Amino acid sequence: MDSPHRSRTSPTATDTALTSAITAYWDSAAPSFDDEPDHGLRDARTRAAWAERLAVWVPSRSAEVLDVGCGTGSLSLLLAGAGHRVTGVDAAPGMVARAQAKLQAAGLPAHFLVGDAMAPPTGEQRFDVLLSRHLLWTLPDPAAALHEWVSRLRPGGCLVLVEGRWRESAGADATPPYAAGAETLPWYGGVRADTLAATLGPLVAGLRVEPLSDNPHLWGGPVSDERYALLAHL
Template sequence: MAIDWGVGRYEATGELLAPVSEVVVELAGPLTGRSVLDVGCGTGNAALAAAARGAVVTGVDPASRLLEVAAGRAAERGLEIEFVVGDAAAIPVKDQSAELVISIFAVIFAPDPAAAVAELTRVVAPDGQIIITDWLPGGALTVINGTAAKFMGEVLGGPAPKSAPASLAWHNAEALRAAFAPYGFSVEVEERSLVFEEASAEEYLEQSAQHPMAVSADRALSQRPDAEELRAELKSRLLAAAESVNEDPEGFRVTVGYTIATIRRS
């Protein structure tokens, strides 16, 4: 199932993930006058956070609609940021041009991770660093998103395309070291956590339904003659999954783990 990141309303998800961008930008150290590249910038969280700290920022994303949202947010804050359409397999910037390359839960979705690794190492400056975040497997998001993925697999069926590139465990230090070492880079990974809260599990799922992945899945279901029955079954399964990981009996709260990988030349 193809995912169009420009559909739906990723803005809602962006609001939930904003704290992670702040953490990463703060970890990167002083940014005044430094060149920063935000790969998969989405609605601009990390790009805006870096620009607010005095960085010279470029944001790249394959979804032009999200770039328009990000540019509008930058204008509201009086921040000058260059936003460019592009993806991780062909980042439209010069070699070694970014002192800091950031990707907040973005490059982890690259269809060709090997090409993404090659591009990230190409664009980072000799003394620069790459910082990538990924979700830790096995937590609440794995349960909820895995439920949706399993259901869609049951509905759509069929084997995965044989031509699909091998995935990369962007959260795993050893996997990242194996991927980046051939380019002369070392990797450090640390774990953090983020809390998602809503008034109820139902409200959380309503917000999640605006995510491009969910919208893309719904479009796929809409092609089926039994679309309404399938939607109802998916909603039921997702609600059961969300309630199974809920930490707050009076509302909805889940704590999700994520990793921050910092990658530098050895």
Template sequence: MPDPDSTSISSYWDAAASAFDEEADHGLRDPRVRAAWAARIRSWTPAPPADVLDLGCGTGSLSLLLAERGHRPVGVDLSPLMVQRARHKLATAGFDVQTLVGDASDPPAEAGSSFDVVLSRHLLWTLPDPEGALRRWTRLLRPGGRLMLVEGRWASSDRAGDGTAYAVAPGSLPWMGGVTATELVRALGAFLTDVRVDPLTDPGLWGRPIHDERYAVIAFP
């Protein structure tokens, strides 16, 4: 039985699901934004086919890019309505991709236990124990595997990524509003040996100019 916070968070994202893809970097409906993300995915991932765990997959836009590239994604999201939309998006594009409702911070066993890549985008700020999640994700990597973390620091410490009040009380999420690259690299350095930062300042990725910190971290055991 999920705890009340998990239920509140799931409900929050269920409520956001219908409009989620209206953001340029969520739905990737603009061909220029889609191409920009496809290029980044290509540069961050190993040669296909790779097994990729897409944590906090939302409506499945990155899973779709991965599948189109020839990879084998598995998506996990806490929101049933996000997963429903991801399944529809992937199936409509002709891909049979496993997408599961579950806690991305501690992925369900049905997702699998061995991956070439574990990917998350703008997920860490939603987790009550992000450093614990990072350690668990690392244990899912095969030899030579990598974490791909698309993150940023874009809001005050008590607001969600869009600047609105979030589903849980302020102070209950240590990285609320995002995490700086410096802080994330420090956390990963405790148990990973190779951590690289790729700044994501190109407006083409977001469909607009940005004025906060956006980046990807690619980390290897």
């Protein structure tokens, strides 16, 4: 297995401005974020569908899980409810505040941090599982992020990456405006499974791709674009 460490290119002023714009976008989106069926998991069928998949992807009890780009903490909530020890990281303070409130309301322990998903502020701590959902397309250097994430895992640890190509069946006019300049991101609009597998493959001992487009309960209804989970083990 290749070394998981990779030097991160120093961000340019343009990178920094774009990252700030993306963070501001998600911070402003936090109050309505859970209105999306697969974000808030308010419908019992959607919540149960995600709980079922997480039980397969994270089968051991009391795993140390890093939820990168945790949003409002819906998956963190399911993981904590299953007995795992969860640390959530998100760049948007508004998302983190809602995640903290969600777990507190449920009486479940979890630790949430505001920070850069490219380099989660968790110090020397290592995790059994790193979970990321719908995040890589928002990062200025997703390949560097993958190197960093692999380095945060214990030997035998697992990456669970839920990704896809967003709204390929919808026209450009149907997509809400995003942060200005985001179209320059390497994986803007999402990443195909074969591309992600090729990028991550040299860093891990093995991986598999699980298609998710054909399970409407995960998304609150049918979808026609590519959605999948990539599971990679050290």
